[in-house]
Amino acid sequence: MEQTSLSRQAASWKRQQKRGEMPTELFEIIAAGTTGHAKRVIINLARHSEIVDDSGNIRPYDEFKHDWVYSHSIYGVKDTCALCGKRPIVENCLLVDAALDREIVVGNTCVHRYIEIKAGDSNRVLTGDEKREFLTGQMKEAKAAWNRQKFAEQYPAAMLDLARFEAMMTQAKKLKVLHRTMIRRLATVGYPGPKLWRQWDEFMQTADERFSAWSLRQEEAEQRRQAALAESKLRRAAMAAEIAKRRDEWDIIATEWVERALRLESDFNSWEKKAVGRVARHIRASGLSNLPRGLGRFKSQTEMTLDLMDGEVEGLSDSVKELVGWMNNSRLNEWERGFVRSVSARSALGFPLSESQRKIIERIRLMLRGCLV
Numbered sequence: 001m002e003q004t005s006l007s008r009q010a011a012s013w014k015r016q017q018k019r020g021e022m023p024t025e026l027f028e029i030i031a032a033g034t035t036g037h038a039k040r041v042i043i044n045l046a047r048h049s050e051i052v053d054d055s056g057n058i059r060p061y062d063e064f065k066h067d068w069v070y071s072h073s074i075y076g077v078k079d080t081c082a083l084c085g086k087r088p089i090v091e092n093c094l095l096v097d098a099a100l101d102r103e104i105v106v107g108n109t110c111v112h113r114y115i116e117i118k119a120g121d122s123n124r125v126l127t128g129d130e131k132r133e134f135l136t137g138q139m140k141e142a143k144a145a146w147n148r149q150k151f152a153e154q155y156p157a158a159m160l161d162l163a164r165f166e167a168m169m170t171q172a173k174k175l176k177v178l179h180r181t182m183i184r185r186l187a188t189v190g191y192p193g194p195k196l197w198r199q200w201d202e203f204m205q206t207a208d209e210r211f212s213a214w215s216l217r218q219e220e221a222e223q224r225r226q227a228a229l230a231e232s233k234l235r236r237a238a239m240a241a242e243i244a245k246r247r248d249e250w251d252i253i254a255t256e257w258v259e260r261a262l263r264l265e266s267d268f269n270s271w272e273k274k275a276v277g278r279v280a281r282h283i284r285a286s287g288l289s290n291l292p293r294g295l296g297r298f299k300s301q302t303e304m305t306l307d308l309m310d311g312e313v314e315g316l317s318d319s320v321k322e323l324v325g326w327m328n329n330s331r332l333n334e335w336e337r338g339f340v341r342s343v344s345a346r347s348a349l350g351f352p353l354s355e356s357q358r359k360i361i362e363r364i365r366l367m368l369r370g371c372l373v
Helices: 002-019 024-030 036-048 061-067 108-114 128-154 158-164 173-188 194-267 270-286 293-309 318-325 334-349 355-368
Strands: 069-079 089-097 102-107
Touching (some): 069 102, 108 128, 158 194, 194 270, 194 293, 270 293, 293 334, 318 334
Antiparallel strands (some): 089 102
């Protein structure tokens, strides 16, 4: 009967505790022997804990504090520490009482000072330095997770924006660095660091306007490029037509040259016979300009010879006219007539005659005057 009464009492006290109806003096008794901050921590934890056991006894702090197990760290959510009451706190830890299915948020500092943390499956309680290192690592991961979430909420299409603005950004040195660094950071961490985040914020404030202006400039540049290509195409077509026309003209000139030059074929030596074809090839390739010096002199002398043979002597000196008059003189042999044609053309072109050539001319002159037998 006594046991039944104690059980009813325990159940009643548990219901009171759950409803928050336990007397304040009770929590003061539980925290007896402590003062200040430590007392406040014990009282606050007791208010959240199961302080009545199944037998109706009040559990001491050293017992019920073990009900709470560290779950994980939380960053970025402003809350109030359930132990010391400090607020707001952003470096939070979630503690869980599995038996009561309860959770409380506790500041990182209070967890380090008042809550035991066990190492993995070994149930070994972490020492002060070990606990500090563990909580630091957990908070670092929590910060990273919070930053990833925050960046994803602020810029859900960051990768699409980087792809959309890539052509523009990679043309400017500073933007190229920002583009490359953002992609590397998002690929490895998932969010930019503080400085890079600010740079990205500043860029995105004017990104659409800058991209529109850049796209317009690109479009205008492409239009200019296409216009230049079209103009260049027209110039090339006109040039090709002009060249084709000139080649037709040059072919006619070359053909006429060969036909005229062959009149003197019997007087030509082997070099001169080959020179006729070489001159024709040069004319067909590039017209009358840029003939090699030797071929140019040969062509000029040959054409002058033909002109003189055809009686075109207007404007020539008397000495040249005298030589031209000897060209078809029957008293001259074939070699002498060929010699006269050659020196007549050279003299008409203004080329100087050698001493031996002048002596031959004088000999022919005396022979034609009857002074030589």
